[in-house]
Every structure is written in structure tokens, then in C-alpha cells.
Amino acid sequence: MRLTSEEVDHIALLSRLDLSPAERERAATELSQILDHFEQLKQLDTADVPPTEHVLPVVNVLRADESRPGLPREGVLQNAPEHAGGMFQVPRVVEAE
């Protein structure tokens, strides 16, 4: 099953990857091979196999509802490329009207 170039572009957009034409071509080939492999797996009868929700045989890992103060704000913001008024500053995300 060969992925179309539109499908590859869509996946690249969702993953925020900026692919060159050569990379796009390679991704199409490799992703198609992965999908083919899953097509092959689909031939197995899994009717009696419970879905794997987690690889560990562990459930109910919980913590008591107790709070403790957050990190000092200077530390929180120290690696931010830009900040203002105690907040992280990013390029505007909602388009202007």
C-alpha cells in the first residue's frame, strides 16, 4: 500500500516536520513499508487476545491529593526564549481578524 504524497504532507504537517522533496519521497517509501507490515499482522486471528493497554502488568498507581508549592518562577522562565509579565511569550497563535 503506497501512501500518496498528500497523505505524507498531511502527516508531516501534523508532526510539524518541514520535509525536503527527497525526505518526503523517503518517508513515503518507509511509511508505506510500515503500513504493509501491519497489513500482514492483521491476518492473525486476535479475537481471543485482550487488547494491550499497557506493557506493564501494573494497575492503579495513584498519589494522595496533597499539594506542594510550584517551582520558583525565575527558574521556570530561565530557559524561555522570551517572556513577559511572568508569562511565556510566543508568536501569536490566533490569526488577527
Add this chain to the structure above:
Amino acid sequence: MSKYEIVIGMEVHAELLTQSKQFCACPNEAVAPPNTNVCPVCLGFPGSLPVLNAKSVDLSLRTVLAFDSKINTRCIFERKNYFYPDLPKAYQVSQRLLPLGEGGFIDIDVPNGDGTSTVKRVGLHDVHMEEDTGKSQHGESIGDPDSSLIDFNRSGIPLLEIVSLPDMRSVEEAEAYMTALRQLLLYLEVSDCKMELGRLRFEASLSLRPWGQEEYGTRVEVKNLNSMKAVRDSLRAEIERQTRILDSGGVVVQQTMLWDEASGTTQPMRSKEQAHDYRYFPEPDLVPLDIDSAWLERVRASMPELPRAKNQRFIEQLGLSSYEAGVLTSSREIAEYYEAALEGYTKSDGGAAKAISNWVCNELLGRVNAQNSSIAEAKVLPAQLRELVQLIDAGTISGKIAKEIFDEMFTSGRDAKSIVEERGLTQMSDTTELEAICEKVIAANPKAVEDYRGGKEKSFGALVGGVMKETKGRANPALVNELLKKALTQ
């Protein structure tokens, strides 16, 4: 009537009443200086590990039990992937395949327009646990049209999303749904439901279809609704907009609209994030939940009597009117106040429940509402109200004086008894003393006496009023009636 049937569904996000966040110990606070309630987990740092808050599971369970949903006792968390700056991990931990609750319902009271209402059952699609995102402010509002500012205090606050079926058929039903849901969440003490702080958020989806058509029309989601009024107004505006489109032969486009309070219109949300392809998959950092029956029973035992059951009990067992029961169960605080005041109080004529109800509904809530306060802040405690009513029963004070005393109690929080003693407000029930006053009033009002004897029953009232004036309202009214009649027929 419009040509189209209105179809409304609701998505509700409720922030849960916990001390800490869903997956880390940062404080769950609605108001705090920006980016002070944050840590590596809720900032989405690589290598940090989320651990689920036990209380938040309990609160969520309480809610799905109240909705009578099917509970997935084994449930898992999944990652909902999308890029947005207020989502630091680039995914939101949520539930999709195995949400905590599936199905269930909320009964709502839909007003008939004549003071009565009809019960309608609104079905639920699912109820799932997730985490809140950070908060962003954009552009001009922050003095920089090219930037957005992000505060992550809200990131990771425990959130319960309640998704209804498209079962509502009018704006009134949508309002009744919001009221019933809010009341239930408050009773359950699951959320403080403060809409102005975003603790409870509604999103509506609305479509129109010609009457009789089975398929739903194209659905438009409306967001940015921070009050019940905003929901109501935005739905009305959206109904008008879609009606105009359909009337002119157009096609409604499936999209998300934002309510603009200032212009009173819905506007298409213009966002760079168009690609809603969430690619859910099981969250590998969180193991499944496996809720056994002991856990469920413990939560069930922690549940209060729910508003509908309470309402019915007040009507059937206490003999209250449905109006009174509605007022008294409108919030858990009011209902608990009422029940505390009623506790241990009986009346020989069986009117105890009604008597306390009158005082709570009229006198207490009247004053509380006039002050824009809440019953929880009232200075008069339930036992003090009961004592006041008992003083009337015992004939120590008249009902009229009781209201004056209550004014003082409401302002100062003092006991009725001490106010009565201090102000000498004890009801006069001394026959000899009252007889003398009746004689005096009769002597001073020859005209009224003559009229009464001539058959004008009304004049009797003037004489009673005279006695009350003489005694500053303290005379026992029943006794005054009796003594005056006796004196006048002599």
C-alpha cells in the same frame, strides 16, 4: 413557529475540587500569579512522570454514579495529540476508548411558560477524565499584536468532561440542562462551578433541521461561553444565523464559532490549528485503572442525597409544596440549613416542616438575596431560627414581633430569647391587663364601636389595631380578638 427544529448538544468541562493537579502535586488554584503553580510534569518537561490523583478519581466516580452511567471499571488514559502553545507536551492526557463513564442521563426541568415545568431526560454520551491546558492571551489585549502570552498554572488541573447527546430541542432546554448539571455538581461537591473563573465551562453544538427530517443538520460548535447568559445569547444568535442561511437556500458549514459578547454575534474561529487529527493512543506513562467493587462502594457511601431525591422527599414526606421544595433544594447549603433548623422540631398540628420552610424561604432567603449574600454566610444559625419559631408556638411572642426580632438576629447573630428579654417584647397574654386596654380602646373609638355594632365587621379590625398600637404589637392576637368580642357584646 420556525420552519426548523433546533438540536442542541452540550460539552461541559468541570475543574475538580482537589488540592493538587491531576498528575502532579502543584496546587489546583483558580487564581495565582502567572506560572507559580507549575513543575516539570505540568510544564511538560521530557523525562517527568505523571502520577494520577486518587481524589480526582473518587470525585469523577461520584459524578458518573450520580449520572447512572455505565462505569468502565477498567479504564485507561490516552494521549490526544495536537500542537498549541498552551499545551506544553503537545498532547493532552484524556480518555476516549475506555472513558470512566459511558451513557447515563440528567433529568432536567423544562419550564412550560406558566410557572410549571416538565421533566425531560437528557442522555449522556460519555464522561471522561482529562487535564486542563494552560491559558493564553493574544495580541492587542496584551499590547503586542504579534505575540501570545502563556500561563501554565491551569495546565494539569483535573478536568471532567461531560458530553451530552444532542437531546435538547430549545434554548430553554439547554438552560435547564446547565442549571440541573451545575446543581448536581455542587451537591456532589465535585466542582465549585465558578463559571466566572472558568471552573465550569460550557460548549454548545447546534444544528437545525426541517421538522420531520430524521438526519441531523450540520453541526456548529460555539465556544467562549463564560456565563449561562452567554450560552443563551449565543445560541439565539446562532439559531438566527443558521436560519438565515437555510432560508436563503444556503448550506451551513461545519465549523467552530466564537461568541463575541460585545457585538452579540458568533464569529468563525480563525486559527492556524485547523488539522484536528488527534491520533489518540494509550498513554504509556500511566497504567490502567482497575476499580474494584470495594472502591466503588466506598465512593457510593460518600455520596449525598441528590437534589431530585431530596426534592421528592420534601414534597412527599414533609408535605411541602413543589415550589417550596424547589427553593429549599436549589442548593445543598439551603437544603442542609433547612434540615438542620427542622431537626428535632415538632408541632402538635404537624405544621413544623411548613413553618420552618416559610421562615427559610421568605424571611431568611429574602434577606440573604437582598444582600446578594449566601445562606452559608448568614449570621442566624439553624438552631437559632428554630428557637425563634418555637417562641411563637409557645405564645411568648407574636408572629409580627418575631419578624422584628428576626431582623435583629439577621444583623447581629444574637439569640431570639436574649433579644426578647432585652427589649421586653414578650407577648402579652395577661387577661386582666389586656381587658383594661380593650376597655380603653373601646372608650376612645365610639365611632368604630357603633359601626361594628351596626354590622360593619371591618371596624373590628380598627379596634384590634388600636389594642396592638397600645401594646406595641405585643398583645396576643387571639386573646385580643376574644376579649374585644366579649367586651363589645356586653
